[in-house]
Amino acid sequence: xxxxxxxxxxxxxxxxxxxxxxxxxxxxxxxxxxxxxxxxxxxxxxxxxxxxxxxxxxxxxxxxxxxxxxxxxxxxxxxxxxxxxxxxxxxxxxxxxxxxxxxxxxxxxxxxxxxxxxxxxxxxxxxxxxxxxxxxxxxxxxxxxxxxxxxxxxxxxxxxxxxxxxxxxxxxxxxxxxxxxxxxxxxxxxxxxxxxxxxxxxxxxxxxxxxxxxxxxxxxxxxxxxxxxxxxxxxxxxxxxxxxxxxxxxxxxxxxxxxxxxxxxxxxxxxxxxxxxxxxxxxxxxxxxxxxxxxxxxxxxxxxxxxxxxxxxxxxxxxxxxxxxxxxxxxxxxxxxxxxxxxxxxxxxxxxxxxxxxxxxxxxxxxxxxxxxxxxxxxxxxxxxxxxxxxxxxxxxxxxxxxxxxxxxxxxxxxxxxxxxxxxxx
Amino acid sequence: xxxxxxxxxxxxxxxxxxxxxxxxxxxxxxxxxxxxxxxxxxxxxxxxxxxxxxxxxxxxxxxxxxxxxxxxxxxxxxxxxxxxxxxxxxxxxxxxxxxxxxxxxxxxxxxxxxxxxxxxxxxxxxxxxxxxxxxxxxxxxxxxxxxxxxxxxxxxxxxxxxxxxxxxxxxxxxxxxxxxxxxxxxxxxxxxxxxxxxxxxxxxxxxxxxxxxxxxxxxxxxxxxxxxxxxxxxxxxxxxxxxxxxxxxxxxxxxxxxxxxxxxxxxxxxxxxxxxxxxxxxxxxxxxxxxxxxxxxxxxxxxxxxxxxxxxxxxxxxxxxxxxxxxxxxxxxxxxxx
Numbered sequence: 001x002x003x004x005x006x007x008x009x010x011x012x013x014x015x016x017x018x019x020x021x022x023x024x025x026x027x028x029x030x031x032x033x034x035x036x037x038x039x040x041x042x043x044x045x046x047x048x049x050x051x052x053x054x055x056x057x058x059x060x061x062x063x064x065x066x067x068x069x070x071x072x073x074x075x076x077x078x079x080x081x082x083x084x085x086x087x088x089x090x091x092x093x094x095x096x097x098x099x100x101x102x103x104x105x106x107x108x109x110x111x112x113x114x115x116x117x118x119x120x121x122x123x124x125x126x127x128x129x130x131x132x133x134x135x136x137x138x139x140x141x142x143x144x145x146x147x148x149x150x151x152x153x154x155x156x157x158x159x160x161x162x163x164x165x166x167x168x169x170x171x172x173x174x175x176x177x178x179x180x181x182x183x184x185x186x187x188x189x190x191x192x193x194x195x196x197x198x199x200x201x202x203x204x205x206x207x208x209x210x211x212x213x214x215x216x217x218x219x220x221x222x223x224x225x226x227x228x229x230x231x232x233x234x235x236x237x238x239x240x241x242x243x244x245x246x247x248x249x250x251x252x253x254x255x256x257x258x259x260x261x262x263x264x265x266x267x268x269x270x271x272x273x274x275x276x277x278x279x280x281x282x283x284x285x286x287x288x289x290x291x292x293x294x295x296x297x298x299x300x301x302x303x304x305x306x307x308x309x310x311x312x313x314x315x316x317x318x319x320x321x322x323x324x325x326x327x328x329x330x331x332x333x334x335x336x337x338x339x340x341x342x343x344x345x346x347x348x349x350x351x352x353x354x355x356x357x358x359x360x361x362x363x364x365x366x367x368x369x370x371x372x373x374x375x376x377x378x379x380x381x382x383x384x385x386x387x388x389x390x391x392x393x394x395x396x397x398x399x400x401x402x403x404x405x406x407x408x409x410x411x412x413x414x415x416x417x418x419x420x421x422x423x424x425x426x
Numbered sequence: 427x428x429x430x431x432x433x434x435x436x437x438x439x440x441x442x443x444x445x446x447x448x449x450x451x452x453x454x455x456x457x458x459x460x461x462x463x464x465x466x467x468x469x470x471x472x473x474x475x476x477x478x479x480x481x482x483x484x485x486x487x488x489x490x491x492x493x494x495x496x497x498x499x500x501x502x503x504x505x506x507x508x509x510x511x512x513x514x515x516x517x518x519x520x521x522x523x524x525x526x527x528x529x530x531x532x533x534x535x536x537x538x539x540x541x542x543x544x545x546x547x548x549x550x551x552x553x554x555x556x557x558x559x560x561x562x563x564x565x566x567x568x569x570x571x572x573x574x575x576x577x578x579x580x581x582x583x584x585x586x587x588x589x590x591x592x593x594x595x596x597x598x599x600x601x602x603x604x605x606x607x608x609x610x611x612x613x614x615x616x617x618x619x620x621x622x623x624x625x626x627x628x629x630x631x632x633x634x635x636x637x638x639x640x641x642x643x644x645x646x647x648x649x650x651x652x653x654x655x656x657x658x659x660x661x662x663x664x665x666x667x668x669x670x671x672x673x674x675x676x677x678x679x680x681x682x683x684x685x686x687x688x689x690x691x692x693x694x695x696x697x698x699x700x701x702x703x704x705x706x707x708x709x710x711x712x713x714x715x716x717x718x719x720x721x722x723x724x725x726x727x728x729x730x731x732x733x734x735x736x737x738x739x740x741x742x743x744x745x746x747x748x749x750x751x752x753x754x755x756x757x758x759x760x761x762x763x764x
Contacts, residue, residue: 196650200465202565202586202622205649272566316544318564320585 001043002026003419008048008380012055013352014369023053025376028419032372044421048380051413054351055370056088056119056377057333058358060178060256061153061232061304063325064090064121067108068097073309073397075109079117081307081329081396083423086412088377089120089359089367090307090329093153094131101126101137106145118422119415120377122362124178127152127166133159136166143173148362151178153232154279156214158184163218167227176228176254176361181214181239182206182280191277191324193266195284201269203319208236208287211280215239219246222253230361231255233306235280237290244299254361256304257291259328259335260402264288268402274315274322275402278308295353296344302358305332309398327396331389333381334408340383341409347383355379376419385411460572460579461760463588464629472633476598478755482522483748495758496525499556503529504571505582506562511717511746512582512592516559519753525557525761543567547574557761560584565622578760586620592716593626595752597634599745600671603712608635613665614656615641615697616675616724617686619648623675623716628656639665642697645686662697663706671712672738674699674724690723699725707738715742 005023010033012018022037023030064078073081075092082090092109094100100109106123113121125142127150129135139150150170156179157163167177187206192198194205215231219242222229231243234255243255260278265285268276276282294300308325315322336354340347359368366375389406391399415423458466467475482493501520505513513529520527532546550558555577560568565585572579583589601607612631618624618640628638632655639657640647647658659665666672677693687693699713704726707713713729719742721727732740 194649196653199648199650200625200654202584202588202620202625204586272569313542313544316570317542318562318567318570320564 001028001419002039002041003044003046003376003416004037004039004042005046005048005053005378005380008051008053010053010370011348011351012370013348014055014356015371018348023370025416025419028376030370030372030374030376033370046380046414050382051380052347052383053378053380055355055368055374056379056415056417057086057354058089058362058368059087059305059307059329059332060091060230060302060358060361062090062092062307062329063095063309064092065309066096066112067105071397072311074116075112075121076116077395077397078307078309078329079113079119079121081327081394082119083415083417084395084412084425085329085331086333086379086381086415087119087329088379088415088417089122089364091122091124091148091362093151094124094126095154099126099130100124100142101129101131103138103141103145106142106147110146119417122146122148124148124153125150127157127177128162131155133157133162136162136169139166139169139175140173143175147175149176149178149230151180151232153178153180156180156182156184160217160221164221164225167221167225167229171225171227176230178230178232179214179218180232181211181218181234183210183213186210186213189279191279191281191322192269192319193281193283195266197266197269201272203269206281208238208283211236212238212242215242219243219251219253222246222251226252229253233258233261233280233304234291234300235261235283235287237287240290240294240299247299254301256302257295257300258304258306259332260326262288262291262295263335263338264402269319272319273402274317274319275326275400275404277319277322277324278326279324292339292344295339300353301361303332303336303353304358305329307396309396310400311398315400326400326402327394327398328401330394330396331401331403331408333379333412334387334410335403337383337408337410376416378414378416379412380414380416381410381412383410385409387411457759460568460581461590461756462569462572462579462581464590464593464626464633465588467633469633472594472597472630475594475752475755475759476601478758479594479598479748479751482754483751486751491522492524493522493754494524496520496523496557496761499525499761500554501525501527501557501559501757501761502550502555503527503559504561505529505531506560506567507583509561509582511749512561515746515749516582516753518750519757522750522754523757523761525757543570544574547571551575551577557757580756580760583622585622586625587622588626589622590626591749591753591756592623593630594756595745595749596627596673596714596716597630598748598752599714599741600712602748603741603744604670604710607631610636610670611668612636612638613641613669613672614638614675615662615672617646617677618642618651618675619646620678621675625654627673628654641665643687643693663703666703666706667708669707669711671714672699672707673714673716675716676718677720677723679720694723698723699729701726701729701734704729704734704738709737711738713738713740713742714745717742717746
């Protein structure tokens, strides 16, 4: 099977290329690319004139809800949403039902992904059994079954000793530890930022400090255990400062931010908008701007969606009762392209954040780049096409986005996984 | 003549009636669909409500208690949270206006049986009510309900958000006793963090030209309350001599003792109204409480009962009494606008 992608503007920060190239794909791998390729026989030709061709996007943080919550999302529908958003590899969190805390569930997820998913799905295992924060999950056996890291995401491991041991243990299996940083004693599980808006709305708020305390704790534990630490959905400027300082000391820590923490503030909650209910909560303008500066400075490693599908009945309730989180796979790239349109960062930097860096964090050498020999996972998008976010058109089963009605620029035209077109929109 | 009697409305009734009728007509066109918060009402709208309440109160004094403003209109009071005062007050107001009224108190358990708030309201909506009065423990719930019904929703207190009719009756009481709100200083004492009464009163008094200071333990002053227009103080004794009205908020004993202050005794020592503090007040100052009172905690029993003479007066029962007239005004205006 051969595929030729012609006339595209190829952006590959790993290969340090940013220009017009033709790309030849053979048997699921990148074969070669040149300014002008002449190929006699190919099975498929994509004319990418006027389009940007990049390594497929990689999302370190999604919730696919299967098994257990198939009414919100399935591995299949989540992977379709991913493909529509230009993602070719997604990492799914362990808070399914039952929880992915043992090899049987891990095997179920990987098997189901092989059968039904149209993009690569890599599972994360739980840190603790049933996410209860009490006893270590079957980390080694899950590693054998294919998890790429461990996390109790959605819950914070409040027992510091357990966190320390889990990090030590995970290091033995080469697994990264993803921290949902939220001091639950301080946050009260709040999905609203503590501050003037929460005060006005009469909602109890979670302060930045609830996140920063755990970021500081887990950095200290990473220094102690030498484990690979990754801070999930970082929302506060104080957390960013902690990560910066740790990186400068040489601690093995990486971090992600989400599009919603970059482009929204707690003002979005006004009107008790449950689609803006998320943990960690949407913060102040100062926090959002600091995170953007962190992206410009290169201290933020990746942008992850924290794609969290919920059914409408779980959102059409009192704010304090609403399920936390929002879908993000289908809006992430177009939102993040704003950073390029605003000239905050270059397109190649964005692709680094959304593909090369997460591939590196996962230790995937054949992804995150289009170098010859790499997996043919490719995103092709029109950087100029304008579109309005219409949640009813999502491939995801759920519609819970605070970005409905937003006008965005940049639309995925093709997504290629292992040399096959899995999504096209022309 | 005591200050609070100076500006009582002495217009002859017939003239007043015509005036208020014209005012009502002019006003109802601009009303928001629901009465959810003081925040979104203009000074003009608040004053119109207070004027209409004044009219109802005067009519009652003349023996004219029953009105037909809501004749043929269906009013459902939905109290998700227990309430004696507010519920009775709304019920009386509804009956006085001749509404077809019923009150339901859904148990939290029936909602947990799988019926969501949305389901429940959509079922009630199918019966075509004109007005819904809602009390709910969750901030924002009346607004959520309003989005599922064509009825005008009146917020009877939601979580820690707002309690608009309480603020209106408080403003009415202060205006009645002191003549006006303009330039008057309201001091709110206690648990500001969780208080919907505090929030609505901050908006109401600031909009009407008064000023508001919130006093309480630092743990119960929410961040950014200044942005709503209030000043913040932790020393009650410092502020008392400057107050025209002092409102004490109920301390939820169950909730507070664990974290927000060490003991009720310590709270009372710093924030309770006692004889010494009473003596420091201006002679014409008002002592208020939205109820229910913890006697001996927020206010010493004798002061709560208004037994001390020759100084600041306790108007707690005036607040309750005025509640009916104010709620009649709100129901009448929002019932008509439907």
